[in-house]
Amino acid sequence: MTTALPVAGRNALAGRSVVVKVPATTANLGPGFDTLGLALAHYDHLQVEVLDEPGVFVEVHGIGAGEVPTDESNLVVRAIAHTFAAYDIPLPGLKLIAENVIPHGRGMGSSGAAIVSGIMAAKGLLEGIVDIDSDALLVLATEMEGHPDNVAPALFGGLTIAWMTPEGPKHKKLMVHRGVSPLVFVPVHAMSTALARSLQPESVPHEDAVFNLSRSALLIAALIQSPELLLAATEDKLHQSYRAAAMPETNRLITLLREHGFAAVVSGAGPSILVLASDPGQRLVAADLVAEKSETPWQTLMLAVDFKGATVIRTDV
Template identity: 40%
Template sequence: MLSIKVPASSANLGPGFDCLALALKIYCLFEVQRKEEPGVTISLSPKGSQDLSLGEENLFFQTFKRVLHLRGLEPPGLRVRIDNSIPLGRGLGSSSTAVVAGIVAADRTGNLNLSKEEMFNLAVEIEGHPDNVAAALLGGLTISYREEGGGFRALAFPVDSGLQVILLVPPVSLSTQKAREVLPQKVDFSDAVYNLSRTAALVSRLLTGQIGELKEVTRDRLHQRYRAPLYAQSMRLLERVRQEVDCGIAISGAGPSVVCLLGSSEVGLERRLKDLVREEFGEFEPISTQVDNHGVVVGSN
């Protein structure tokens, strides 16, 4: 049996649209076994997301088949058990975990010997954007970019365990496609500079451990305000927290979850944040976690 453990991720982090992401210690575990008959049999753990597809349209299996077909191989039959702890459709990279796991399973099953770079580019092709798949595959803080020749590259850096991540997860979901449809084709030059400067400063602070000074460098002008009508309550929560708590805060990926970044020693700030959410935004579930610096982990027995 092959086991593939893939972390959730929070992309953009405010200014780093489509290039920054953090891997998180919240996981989706795929246990994969071959079977004689063709097709796939999928089961979910009792606590797993019951909305996941159990048929051949499951994103994991679709990815698995696609990668093998690209190498001229027919996919074998599979039994797959999924144990998922990642809220679906909440901007936490749940689809990226399925894509990365499908690529890894195809690589191991078909003896493809794919490099991490090849896996990453396959994942970007399937997922459509690089940030979440980079974090799911590589772990840590990832920076993704497209080369002039057309391929994608990703850089991954470990993040100090002193960074505490608090996710504020609403009960409603939002499709990434819908969130992308509302974005403008062009942006003001001043807004681009605003985000570029904060992206550079945010990366610097995360990599040098200056995690007590993240509020200003997690601001954004490129995507959140255009998507605000899609997650109005999340934006109200974001602005309210920004007024009351000195921490980094942004919409997580395409939303509607909110991600907060603060030091693990800042117990008072964390308590104030959770109290505020409980008193004024009780529909949001706070989830405390940390950065996963390993990315996808594969085992077999």
């Protein structure tokens, strides 16, 4: 994947600028642990400009303003630098303006979105100098994220199945049935993905593995063809029960929603709740139920499935 950049190419970076748009994601979807992901129409935006002078200057607006780093340790900057380094290209001076709406630490793929934002920005800045195809994008993003289930839908949109091979990460994108209507309940408190993963056992019973295999297969059918099967298809025995004690209100509301017939699961590592409704009207009933029964504040996001994934546009041409 490494391509040396001629001196003339380095000069070509001067004055380049791009805008990037990346969707939120929700991973696992119940039984599809570390495999299934869905892109949601809730977007972080990024502007990047190449500067004449060295150094990195970062502005963050919206979610994370005043909290996330604004120097070279910023995750978006690190993703840009990672991409440039993969092609043996020195990192130029950069100005970044991030407009963030994806909640941090809530299981909606904020770190994956930041990584994808940086990689897509690098792709746009290097247009005509190196060609970074979709396979390379997924490799770069997975190298930074550690696993592809969040970065694949952020990059490509829709429903994605992601897996690892000896040659690297792979993905398959599927279109979602138009009746599927995602609803996300976002709590005020965050949850560390590392903490959530630490609660996962090293091994699980054979019958639980078989259970999840059947539900994962059913979930694909439910999402692309038969939304009426979503409640049964989102059953899980591999990860949610092990993490329940760390997010009791999330677990309580998921149990309540499922008892009322809603396909509710933990969104990613949590603590947000994803409801995969079979029609838009069903979401209103679920939202009313949570508003009535919740013991802590929750933000309600009624979202569409994003089918396009991350985009980058050159703004200097």
